[in-house]
Amino acid sequence: MADLPRRVHLYEEGPREGFQIEPGPIATADKVRFIEALADTGLREVQCVSFVDPVRVPGMADAEAVARTLRRREGVRYTGLWLNQRGLERALATPLDIEGAVRTSASEAFSVRNNGRNTADLLQAQRETLAFCVSRGIPVASGIVTTAFGCNIEGAIPVRRVVDRVAELLALLREFGLRLPILRLADTVGWANPNSIAAVVGAVRERWPALRLGLHLHDTRGTAMANALMGLQMGIDTFDSACAGLGGCPFAGHAGAAGNICTEDLAFLCEEMGIDTGIDLDALAECARMAERIVGHPLPGKLMRGGTLGRLRH
Amino acid sequence: MADLPRRVHLYEEGPREGFQIEPGPIATADKVRFIEALADTGLREVQCVSFVDPVRVPGMADAEAVARTLRRREGVRYTGLWLNQRGLERALATPLDIEGAVRTSASEAFSVRNNGRNTADLLQAQRETLAFCVSRGIPVASGIVTTAFGCNIEGAIPVRRVVDRVAELLALLREFGLRLPILRLADTVGWANPNSIAAVVGAVRERWPALRLGLHLHDTRGTAMANALMGLQMGIDTFDSACAGLGGCPFAGHAGAAGNICTEDLAFLCEEMGIDTGIDLDALAECARMAERIVGHPLPGKLMRGGTLGRLRH
Numbered sequence: 308m309a310d311l312p313r314r315v316h317l318y319e320e321g322p323r324e325g326f327q328i329e330p331g332p333i334a335t336a337d338k339v340r341f342i343e344a345l346a347d348t349g350l351r352e353v354q355c356v357s358f359v360d361p362v363r364v365p366g367m368a369d370a371e372a373v374a375r376t377l378r379r380r381e382g383v384r385y386t387g388l389w390l391n392q393r394g395l396e397r398a399l400a401t402p403l404d405i406e407g408a409v410r411t412s413a414s415e416a417f418s419v420r421n422n423g424r425n426t427a428d429l430l431q432a433q434r435e436t437l438a439f440c441v442s443r444g445i446p447v448a449s450g451i452v453t454t455a456f457g458c459n460i461e462g463a464i465p466v467r468r469v470v471d472r473v474a475e476l477l478a479l480l481r482e483f484g485l486r487l488p489i490l491r492l493a494d495t496v497g498w499a500n501p502n503s504i505a506a507v508v509g510a511v512r513e514r515w516p517a518l519r520l521g522l523h524l525h526d527t528r529g530t531a532m533a534n535a536l537m538g539l540q541m542g543i544d545t546f547d548s549a550c551a552g553l554g555g556c557p558f559a560g561h562a563g564a565a566g567n568i569c570t571e572d573l574a575f576l577c578e579e580m581g582i583d584t585g586i587d588l589d590a591l592a593e594c595a596r597m598a599e600r601i602v603g604h605p606l607p608g609k610l611m612r613g614g615t616l617g618r619l620r621h
Numbered sequence: 622m623a624d625l626p627r628r629v630h631l632y633e634e635g636p637r638e639g640f641q642i643e644p645g646p647i648a649t650a651d652k653v654r655f656i657e658a659l660a661d662t663g664l665r666e667v668q669c670v671s672f673v674d675p676v677r678v679p680g681m682a683d684a685e686a687v688a689r690t691l692r693r694r695e696g697v698r699y700t701g702l703w704l705n706q707r708g709l710e711r712a713l714a715t716p717l718d719i720e721g722a723v724r725t726s727a728s729e730a731f732s733v734r735n736n737g738r739n740t741a742d743l744l745q746a747q748r749e750t751l752a753f754c755v756s757r758g759i760p761v762a763s764g765i766v767t768t769a770f771g772c773n774i775e776g777a778i779p780v781r782r783v784v785d786r787v788a789e790l791l792a793l794l795r796e797f798g799l800r801l802p803i804l805r806l807a808d809t810v811g812w813a814n815p816n817s818i819a820a821v822v823g824a825v826r827e828r829w830p831a832l833r834l835g836l837h838l839h840d841t842r843g844t845a846m847a848n849a850l851m852g853l854q855m856g857i858d859t860f861d862s863a864c865a866g867l868g869g870c871p872f873a874g875h876a877g878a879a880g881n882i883c884t885e886d887l888a889f890l891c892e893e894m895g896i897d898t899g900i901d902l903d904a905l906a907e908c909a910r911m912a913e914r915i916v917g918h919p920l921p922g923k924l925m926r927g928g929t930l931g932r933l934r935h
Contacts, residue, residue, distance in 0.1 A: 462934050498930065500890060501850055528924050532846045533846040536851065614842075
């Protein structure tokens with residue numbers, strides 16, 4: 308296990324992933340309270356809202372209100388998700404820490420369902436967004452390949468397909484003289500297993516050894532923590548995650564399935580393995596309990612019920 | 622990952638682990654129906670009941686009734702847990718597949734709370750049980766070290782302590798000219814992490830290279846699947862598990878915490894990694910849904926909601 312990172316960065320996406328999929332209306336004040344509590348735990352980056360069509364995702368209709376209301380803590384980045392230039396322009400009009408990003412999908416069918424366009428059109432849209440970012444001086448912070456490990460609609464995804472899509476993204480960035488600070492490989496609908504994590508991460512890293520990689524894992528079928536361990540064993544030091552295991556993809560076609568890998572459970576795993584997260588685990592477990600109270604039903608996170616080991620360890 | 626086993630044996634403990642901790646009375650007929658469904662999935666060993674004091678564990682008061690009622694399927698072993706000679710004698714009076722077993726605890730405090738005696742007294746009790754087994758011609762099938770990775774009462778458990786306890790058990794067996802077919806290392810209250818799995822398994826294996834090892838994992842703090850992966854990477858091919866993630870220890874002191882590692886989620890992980898389990902995943906996921914209906918509340922298993930990949934894979 309020589310490749311374990313010393314420090315892991317957890318990018319908290321619970322407020323966005325979670326509250327966009329919840330059926331009930333979540334009060335803006337509750338979202339703000341939850342985000343503020345998360346920012347007090349040592350997390351350095353919290354994705355607060357998504358700037359998407361409120362007709363398709365009614366739970367995010369108050370994105371601007373959340374962004375404007377929350378009290379910011381120094382040293383924490385408060386981000387928002389956007390999927391097209393219109394969303395980006397909405398995001399830029401708020402006080403959030405908005406950066407450029409590029410996205411592609413390893414599955415054509417998922418791209419159409421999630422983004423409303425095939426991957427060729429999606430790439431062209433990224434080109435226009437990049438041009439807009441460059442003209443406004445907005446730095447491009449990350450790229451993501453969704454459904455990189457499999458797709459409920461299209462089925463298995465060949466590793467080669469992921470490599471091709473990454474190559475397209477990087478070529479697009481080069482058109483603008485840009486490099487990608489980090490590429491996120493997303494197991495959007497919970498198809499990954501430790502072998503496929505090793506295969507995809509290995510193939511991308513072999514072709515682009517200097518490209519920093521992150522993992523966006525979903526626990527749809529219970530494998531997220533094993534997949535995270537394989538990522539850690541390969542030296543991955545950046546994970547997207549959601550407090551309490553909030554989330555799930557509204558367009559993935561399995562209502563009720565588990566959501567993102569749970570932030571506090573993953574942070575606990577890391578800390579127990581001697582990998583620094585910078586997070587106060589007890590405070591984060593308390594956030595998870597707050598999330599359950601806000602959504603009004605049990606969430607999948609375990610640490611919030613099992614408790615941390617700090618005071619038990621002696 | 623050269624050490625991955627080709628085939629994994631999952632020892633189903635859901636009916637025992639799960640129904641002993643559930644507060645509501647579970648009908649004997651429901652227990653029987655669940656056990657029979659489990660035996661139809663390809664599982665080869667199902668722990669059905671425990672023969673323990675019905676005052677301490679009222680949910681197991683109908684152990685004999687369950688054992689006598691269930692229809693047996695050829696090729697499946699139906700076992701029962703017992704913790705002392707009185708329980709063993711009750712078990713032997715039923716048609717279940719009852720074998721000898723020896724147990725110790727890495728934690729003195731847990732031993733007292735769970736077994737009602739310290740580990741020296743527990744060892745002496747094992748001696749008496751072994752003498753009884755030998756006199757009756759009952760084969761001794763397994764040994765277990767509980768709280769091998771940590772204890773909520775006593776705190777961290779040194780690796781050396783586990784090795785000492787294993788040595789005591791093996792010495793005891795030698796007194797009777799017996800060898801142990803398998804030793805189970807139990808993370809009874811969810812303290813293990815992949816590093817401690819590697820440390821404890823490594824230390825025991827270094828001292829007794831020919832001793833077959835199994836893992837009994839609890840998902841109290843969300844790390845069970847990562848711990849299982851580490852076990853698999855070390856060649857462990859036997860895991861105790863519970864359908865739907867039923868269970869939890871009634872004496873562990875955290876009500877509501879997650880139970881055993883979920884059988885169908887672990888079987889899914891194995892099958893996706895190319896490790897044969899002999900299990901029909903769809904049938905097992907259906908058992909998990911049955912378990913939820915029986916206990917009347919959500920259980921932690923993920924695959925029963927996320928669904929298998931078979932028909933999605935094309």
